[in-house]
Amino acid sequence: KQEVTQIxxxxxxxxxENLVLNCSFTDSAIYNLQWFRQDPxxxxxxxxLIQSSQxxxxxxxxxxxxxxxxxxxxxxxxxxxPGDSATYLCAVGGTSGTYKYIFGTGTRLKxxx
Amino acid sequence: xxxxxxxxxxxxxxxxxxxxxRCDPISGHTALYWYRQxxxxxxxxxxxxxxxSAPDKSGLPSDRFSAERTGGSVSTLTIQRxxxxxxxxxxxxxxxxxxxxxxxxxxxxxxxxx
Numbered sequence: 001k002q003e004v005t006q007i008x009x010x011x012x013x014x015x016x017e018n019l020v021l022n023c024s025f026t027d028s029a030i031y032n033l034q035w036f037r038q039d040p041x042x043x044x045x046x047x048x049l050i051q052s053s054q055x056x057x058x059x060x061x062x063x064x065x066x067x068x069x070x071x072x073x074x075x076x077x078x079x080x081x082p083g084d085s086a087t088y089l090c091a092v093g094g095t096s097g098t099y100k101y102i103f104g105t106g107t108r109l110k111x112x113x
Numbered sequence: 114x115x116x117x118x119x120x121x122x123x124x125x126x127x128x129x130x131x132x133x134x135r136c137d138p139i140s141g142h143t144a145l146y147w148y149r150q151x152x153x154x155x156x157x158x159x160x161x162x163x164x165x166s167a168p169d170k171s172g173l174p175s176d177r178f179s180a181e182r183t184g185g186s187v188s189t190l191t192i193q194r195x196x197x198x199x200x201x202x203x204x205x206x207x208x209x210x211x212x213x214x215x216x217x218x219x220x221x222x223x224x225x226x227x
Contacts, residue, residue: 034216043117043204044218089156091216099144099163101206101216105155 002027004092006104013080014112021075021107023090028068031094035064035075038087038106048075052094080111115139117219119205125225126195134190134222138207145188146216147180151201159203162188195226 003026013019023033032051036044048057048064050073056065063076073090087108091101118137126132138145147159158172162182173179177195182188192199202221208214 036218043220044206046215046217049215091156093216098161098169100158100161100169101146102158103148103156 002030002092002102004090004102004104006088006090006107008107009105010108010110012110012112015080015082017080017111018076018078019080019109021077021088021090021109023073023075023104025071025073025092025102027092028071029094030068030092031099032092033064033066033073034091034093034101035062035073036089036091038089044089047088077109080109082111082113085110117205117207117217119203119219119222121222122220123223123225125227127227128197129194131191131193132195132224134192134203134224136188136190136205136207136219138186138188138205139217142207142209142217143185144208145182146206147188147190148204148206149201150204150221156204159190192224195224197226200224200226 005024007022034049035047037047038044048059050057050066061078066073087106089103089106091103093101120135143164145162148156149159150156160180161169177193180190202223204218204221206216206218208216
């Protein structure tokens with residue numbers, strides 16, 4: 001059974017810092033991994049999608065990497081801003097030959113002005 | 114449509130009543146997912162539809178929960194005889210599953226059972 005873990009559960013940093021969020025998964029047989037952002041009371045917004053054949057994806061100040069063999073992904077946020085404050089979730093897709101997505105419990109990020 | 118649309122956005126009901134939650138996926142997306150997010154918790158998979166294939170119902174918590182998808186588009190999640198523990202945000206998502214495409218979520222339906 002696929003299990004997805006995110007560390008740390010919560011993080012508070014001063015504005016301008018670079019930071020790394022971690023996601024680990026137990027079953028490396030995945031189709032892809034996706035990072036999302038969730039603001040309070042809102043749905044999930046897709047940030048980056050990494051296919052299983054890819055090592056990383058970049059969008060603006062965000063960079064996500066994937067190491068399938070070790071069951072790890074990281075989300076790197078450069079020059080953090082207060083507007084980055086949100087909960088960040090990772091999800092692995094395609095577990096056990098299905099298209100089901102399994103989510104981690106998220107990292108709650110607060111960027112202090 | 115431009116995005117995944119869910120209705121109602123908020124629903125307050127009394128214990129024992131039935132509720133229906135609706136999801137309208139992005140046009141052309143073949144896969145549709147329902148998840149549940151309880152207060153302070155992660156996303157719990159409920160059910161997955163892919164084209165005309167039999168749905169994956171493995172996440173439905175009890176037989177009070179059911180879902181259907183008509184015409185390969187709109188989906189309805191029905192909860193019968195609601196209980197207080199059913200209170201949560203119900204999130205719908207869609208994607209082009211066969212290309213392992215990006216998953217897009219709606220804003221969710223917040224259900225409160227009194």
